[in-house]
Structure formats: structure tokens, C-alpha cells
Amino acid sequence: MTESEPHSRPEAESRPPQHAVRQLDARSLRGLAHPLRMQLLTALRHGGPATASRLAEKLGESSGATSYHLRQLAAHGFVEDAPGHGKGRERWWQAADGGVSFDEQLLKDPDPAVRGAADLFLHEIANQHTRELATWIAGKNTWSEPWTSASDMSDWTLHLTPDLALDLIEKMHALVESYRALAPAEGTPEREQVRVHTHLFPTHTA
Structure with a gap:
């Protein structure tokens, strides 16, 4: 399951805090x-606590820009101070949650500003x-053979109804979530963070 979920079925109840x-x-x-706020939040979720200057270096932005947008994210409850850090003068930030769930009804909101924000959000997830x-393809030769063999880029074409499509999505998400409990302990050889993307959408036949 991705950290940003463009569907309307939040699953916080089944996840650890x-x-x-x-x-x-x-x-x-x-x-x-x-775009920059979403990149900052993703960087904190994947890389752990960081300062505005460290995030600026990682994302190729100015520290002024990252500081401003981190404060905006904090105002909306997406990031917070990182306990155990901040011994220096710089403020350390961490993600306040593990992901967000997107309700498709936001694309139909009567406020055009909300509809525009919803559209931007989905396009940035795709980007x-x-x-x-x-990044994975460009650096693939730097990984061990077991990891290159364990990577996947696949796609399928099926013929489904909306009900069957929803059933498939829920089963895929449940399967991916089940692997959280199987995560090996830190320090286990070859243990790495992995990203899993899923996309399911209808297409018109030519």
C-alpha cells in the first residue's frame, strides 16, 4: 500500500500507531x-526526521523554501517536532502519520479551489x-543481485465491473499490509525499505 492512498477507504484501524x-x-x-510540500512529507516518511537544510539539500531547494513549507505542513498537522533531536539550533521535523487517505468526493467539491487541489494532489502522486x-532504474546496478531479482515492474489488462475492481483493490491492499508483521528485525542482512505501487483504472478500448 502506498503512503498516499487515492481512495475513500481509510484503514487506520488495522495499522499500528x-x-x-x-x-x-x-x-x-x-x-x-x-508539489514541494508533498515531496517534503514523502522525504520525512521515507528517510526519517530531518532539518529544513538537510531536506533542502536532498530536494535541490533553498532552505528558506523548505522552512516555509514545513511550517505550513505543521500548521495543518502533517509534520511535527521530532523528539530526541534538535540539540543544535536547527529545528528537526518528522511526519505526524504514516499516510493519507484521499476521498474521491473531493474531486466533486462545490469549491473550485478544492477540486483544483484534489487534481494537483493526484497528479503529484503520479509524478x-x-x-x-x-531513480530505481538509474541506480539498479548499484544493488545486489538478490535485490535486482526481487524487484518488479508488471502490468495486466483485465475485464472487470466496478464491484470486482474494488474487491481486487481491497485484496491487494490487505495482502501488502499483511507483510508489515513479517518485517525482519533491524540489522537483518539485506533488510531494506521497499516501495510498492499499485494502480487500477479503467481504459477505453481503441
Whole structure:
């Protein structure tokens, strides 16, 4: 399951607290729907606590820009101070939750600003997935043979009804979630963070 879930079925109840999923509403969506803010939040979720300057270096931005957008994320409850850090002058930040759940009804909100934010949010998720795949492909030869063999880029074409499509999505998500409990202990050889992307959408036949 991705950290950003463009569907309307939050699953926070089945996750441990550090992986809790936050349901986006119109206000919080407007606070998040900015490319740099979404990249900052993703960087904190994947890389752990960091300062504005460290995130600026990682993302190729100015520390002024990252500081401003981190404060905006904090105002909407997406990031918070990282306990156990901040011994220096710089403020350390961490993600406040494990992911967000997106309600498709936001795309039909009567406020055009909300609809625009919803559209930007989904496009940035797609851009993030593309960047992650491109980064993996570019650096694939730096990984061990077991990891290159364990990677996957697959796609299928099926013929389904909406009910069957929803059933498939829920089963895929449940399967991926089940692997959280199987995570090996830190320090286990070849233990790495992995990213799993799923996309399911209808297409018109030619």
C-alpha cells in the first residue's frame, strides 16, 4: 500500500500507531496539495526526521523554501517536532502519520479551489511514482543481485465491473499490509525499505 492512498477507504484501524492513516478533508487537502510540500512529507516518511537544510539539500531547494513549507505542513498537522533531536539550533521535523487517505468526493467539491487541489494532489502522486521508478532504474546496478531479482515492474489488462475492481483493490491492499508483521528485525542482512505501487483504472478500448 502506498503512503498516499487515492481512495475513500481509510484503514487506520488495522495499522499500528506509527503507520496510522489520516483522512484528508477539504481544509487539510488545501494545506498539502503543493508539489514541494508533498515531496517534503514523502522525504520525512521515507528517510526519517530531518532539518529544513538537510531536506533542502536532498530536494535541490533553498532552505528558506523548505522552512516555509514545513511550517505550513505543521500548521495543518502533517509534520511535527521530532523528539530526541534538535540539540543544535536547527529545528528537526518528522511526519505526524504514516499516510493519507484521499476521498474521491473531493474531486466533486462545490469549491473550485478544492477540486483544483484534489487534481494537483493526484497528479503529484503520479509524478512521485514516476520519479521513484526512474531513480530505481538509474541506480539498479548499484544493488545486489538478490535485490535486482526481487524487484518488479508488471502490468495486466483485465475485464472487470466496478464491484470486482474494488474487491481486487481491497485484496491487494490487505495482502501488502499483511507483510508489515513479517518485517525482519533491524540489522537483518539485506533488510531494506521497499516501495510498492499499485494502480487500477479503467481504459477505453481503441
